[in-house]
Amino acid sequence: MLNIGRVRTRESLARLIGKNFDIDSAATIKFFNDSVYLRKFGVDTNTLLSLIIPKTYTFKWDTPLDSIVNRFKATQDSFWAADNRLQKAANMGFSPLQVCILASIVEEETNKDDEKGNIASVYINRLNRKMALGADPTIKFALRDFP
Secondary structure, eight states, X not given: OEEEOOOOSHHHHHHHHHHHSSSOHHHHHHHHTOHHHHHTTTOOTTTGGGGOOSEEEOOOXXXXXXXXXXXXXXXXXXXXXXXXXXHHHHHTTOOHHHHHXXXXXXXXXXXXXXXXXXXXXXXXXXXXXXXXXXXHHHHHXXXXXXX
């Protein structure tokens, strides 16, 4: 089983996979940095982590990397197909990728679930007004510094 919570970088995902599977993390990061490889999953090096829906995935220890990433993609597709989420995002003027990015910013902003809706509303209002987000997590992501 592979429990995936917050994964902030391609390197940390590669380490997690290398630690749990018969797959070298260096080879994994090589694939995660290869836009041609990632294109078949509908992502690139900048959007790879949008495939990850935090949850526990069940795999055999010798599952190939392609199968792992395929499962991530299938889980993402199922997530967006459920509860009319694609339409809900579109009604708000967002793509699934934009929702994932906004959710990652909100998730990094607070650990308190009861605050996340209010924080998201603030950012959505700023986006709708074409304002800068002014979000500290965007700096943390840019600097790749997550203390």
